[in-house]
Amino acid sequence: MARMLMSSVVMVALFTAAPAPKSQPLTWKVTGSDVTFEMSSKDLRALRGGKEVFGLLSRKKGFLEDLKPDPEETRDMSDWEAYHSFKVLSVVGPWASYEESSSGYTGGAHPYAHSGYVTWDVTKEHGAFNLLDVFPEKDVLQALKSDSFVKEHIDDAKAFNDAKTVKALMEILKPGEDCVGFNSSGLDNVKRSVAFHHVEGDKVAVRIAFNYDNESCRGNMFVVGVLLPIPEALKPALERARTRQEGFLMKDARSAKAPSLSFEWEGADAKKP
Template sequence: MAPMLMSSVVMVMLLAAPTPAPVPAKTWKVTGSDVTFELSSKDLRALRGGKELFGLRSREKEFLSNFEAEPDTDMSNWEGFESYKVLSVVGPWVSYETSNSGYTGGAHPYAHEGYVTEDVTKKPGTFSLLDVFAEKDVLKALKADAFIRKHIHDEDAFKKARTVQALMASLQPGEDCVGFLSGLDAVRRSVAFHHLEANKVAVRIAFGYDNEACRGNKFVVGVLLPLPVALRPAFERAAKREEGFLMKDAKAAQAPAVDFSWEPSDATKP
């Protein structure tokens, strides 16, 4: 009887234990700017004068707008899923992994995974790795990568390539179906910053798929790039988690991830 009594007491104590308080949001101001980041377990927001420049949760409205009912459109078999996972924050640059999939009619469903880097002080889609790192350094690092070299189609063109675009044109998708045809865009924007190594930064580049038969695949290449002197303070602050964080510390920094989904209500299902 005594062991059962003890178990009951322990159970009561466990049930009565207080719920852990939520981790408070962390905020920091980007040095040399008027932008403030607000990081919580549920969201990452960038604000200027109280106005949101960047956010994850606020994207749900736009996502749901894709599934607004239209006259004479059968949406009973539609579905959609979308997720965002923050990978790194350096200065005003936010890098995240995005995934979306579903079906909205047509011959087949859709699926995509990739990385995105945004400069929250500028319009979406304007960040380019080649604007902040020397293209010759990016090109040299890509040429040295074993995964890239495995996909050489034209050896002579590969050796002579003087731009990332020319390099991509010398590669082939291979059996794994790598999307090198759109590889220039991947090098520009589908990136995240992983860690510092001496005076270099480890950059992750996510290449997409070549055609719809391989939809949903992504291929991540890691390169080391010389860190320009002007960028070192921002990257060092991120490495110390004073302002942002690098990809290797994303878990420790409690980087948020959000998920959105849509499915037809029972009333509209066949």
């Protein structure tokens, strides 16, 4: 009888216990700055003075606003759709890198699809970041020239060897059968479409994502990996990211539980009251 009474007490306690608290976002302050990052399973945010200066989840409002139909729109939109997603890849100092993808159909001759990397400097207006401001251009150029995938797209061997800038290199690479957009948007990709993957001794592995060359290859993305000597000024931030004191590198994104999120919209929704 006593055993039965004890069991009843335990059951009451289980049913009346307070729910477990929700997990708090992981936060860290970027050394030498006023930037604080907050990362949860659903979002990555950067705040300065308590105000959000970078965020992914907050972009949903703009995504939906861009798709808001014109009141004078007469076309049938029931088969329209749009999808947008973000996958955080690395955070080094004030630089947040992520893969951004968008696809769908919103009228016209064919659907659209695009994927790429973006690095956002949360301390700069509009997230301005330029890899060539961080690493000497000669090092980036040499690393690209040494890459086997890049070499497959040489159109003019002499021009390739003579190229003294990344811009000149991109201009003489051919798209090839795989339709790589080296000479259409390659320079912009090298500047900003990057993520920091891992550290090897005194070098850091950087991933650069290149777009497709033309609409017949829409949706394709090509990632080139290069090893770059680490500038002295970058070593402390990279070390803090490597050890996950502040941020993380791409190789650790999964174990760091870096967020992925997506927004969806269907044209039929526009007709709902």
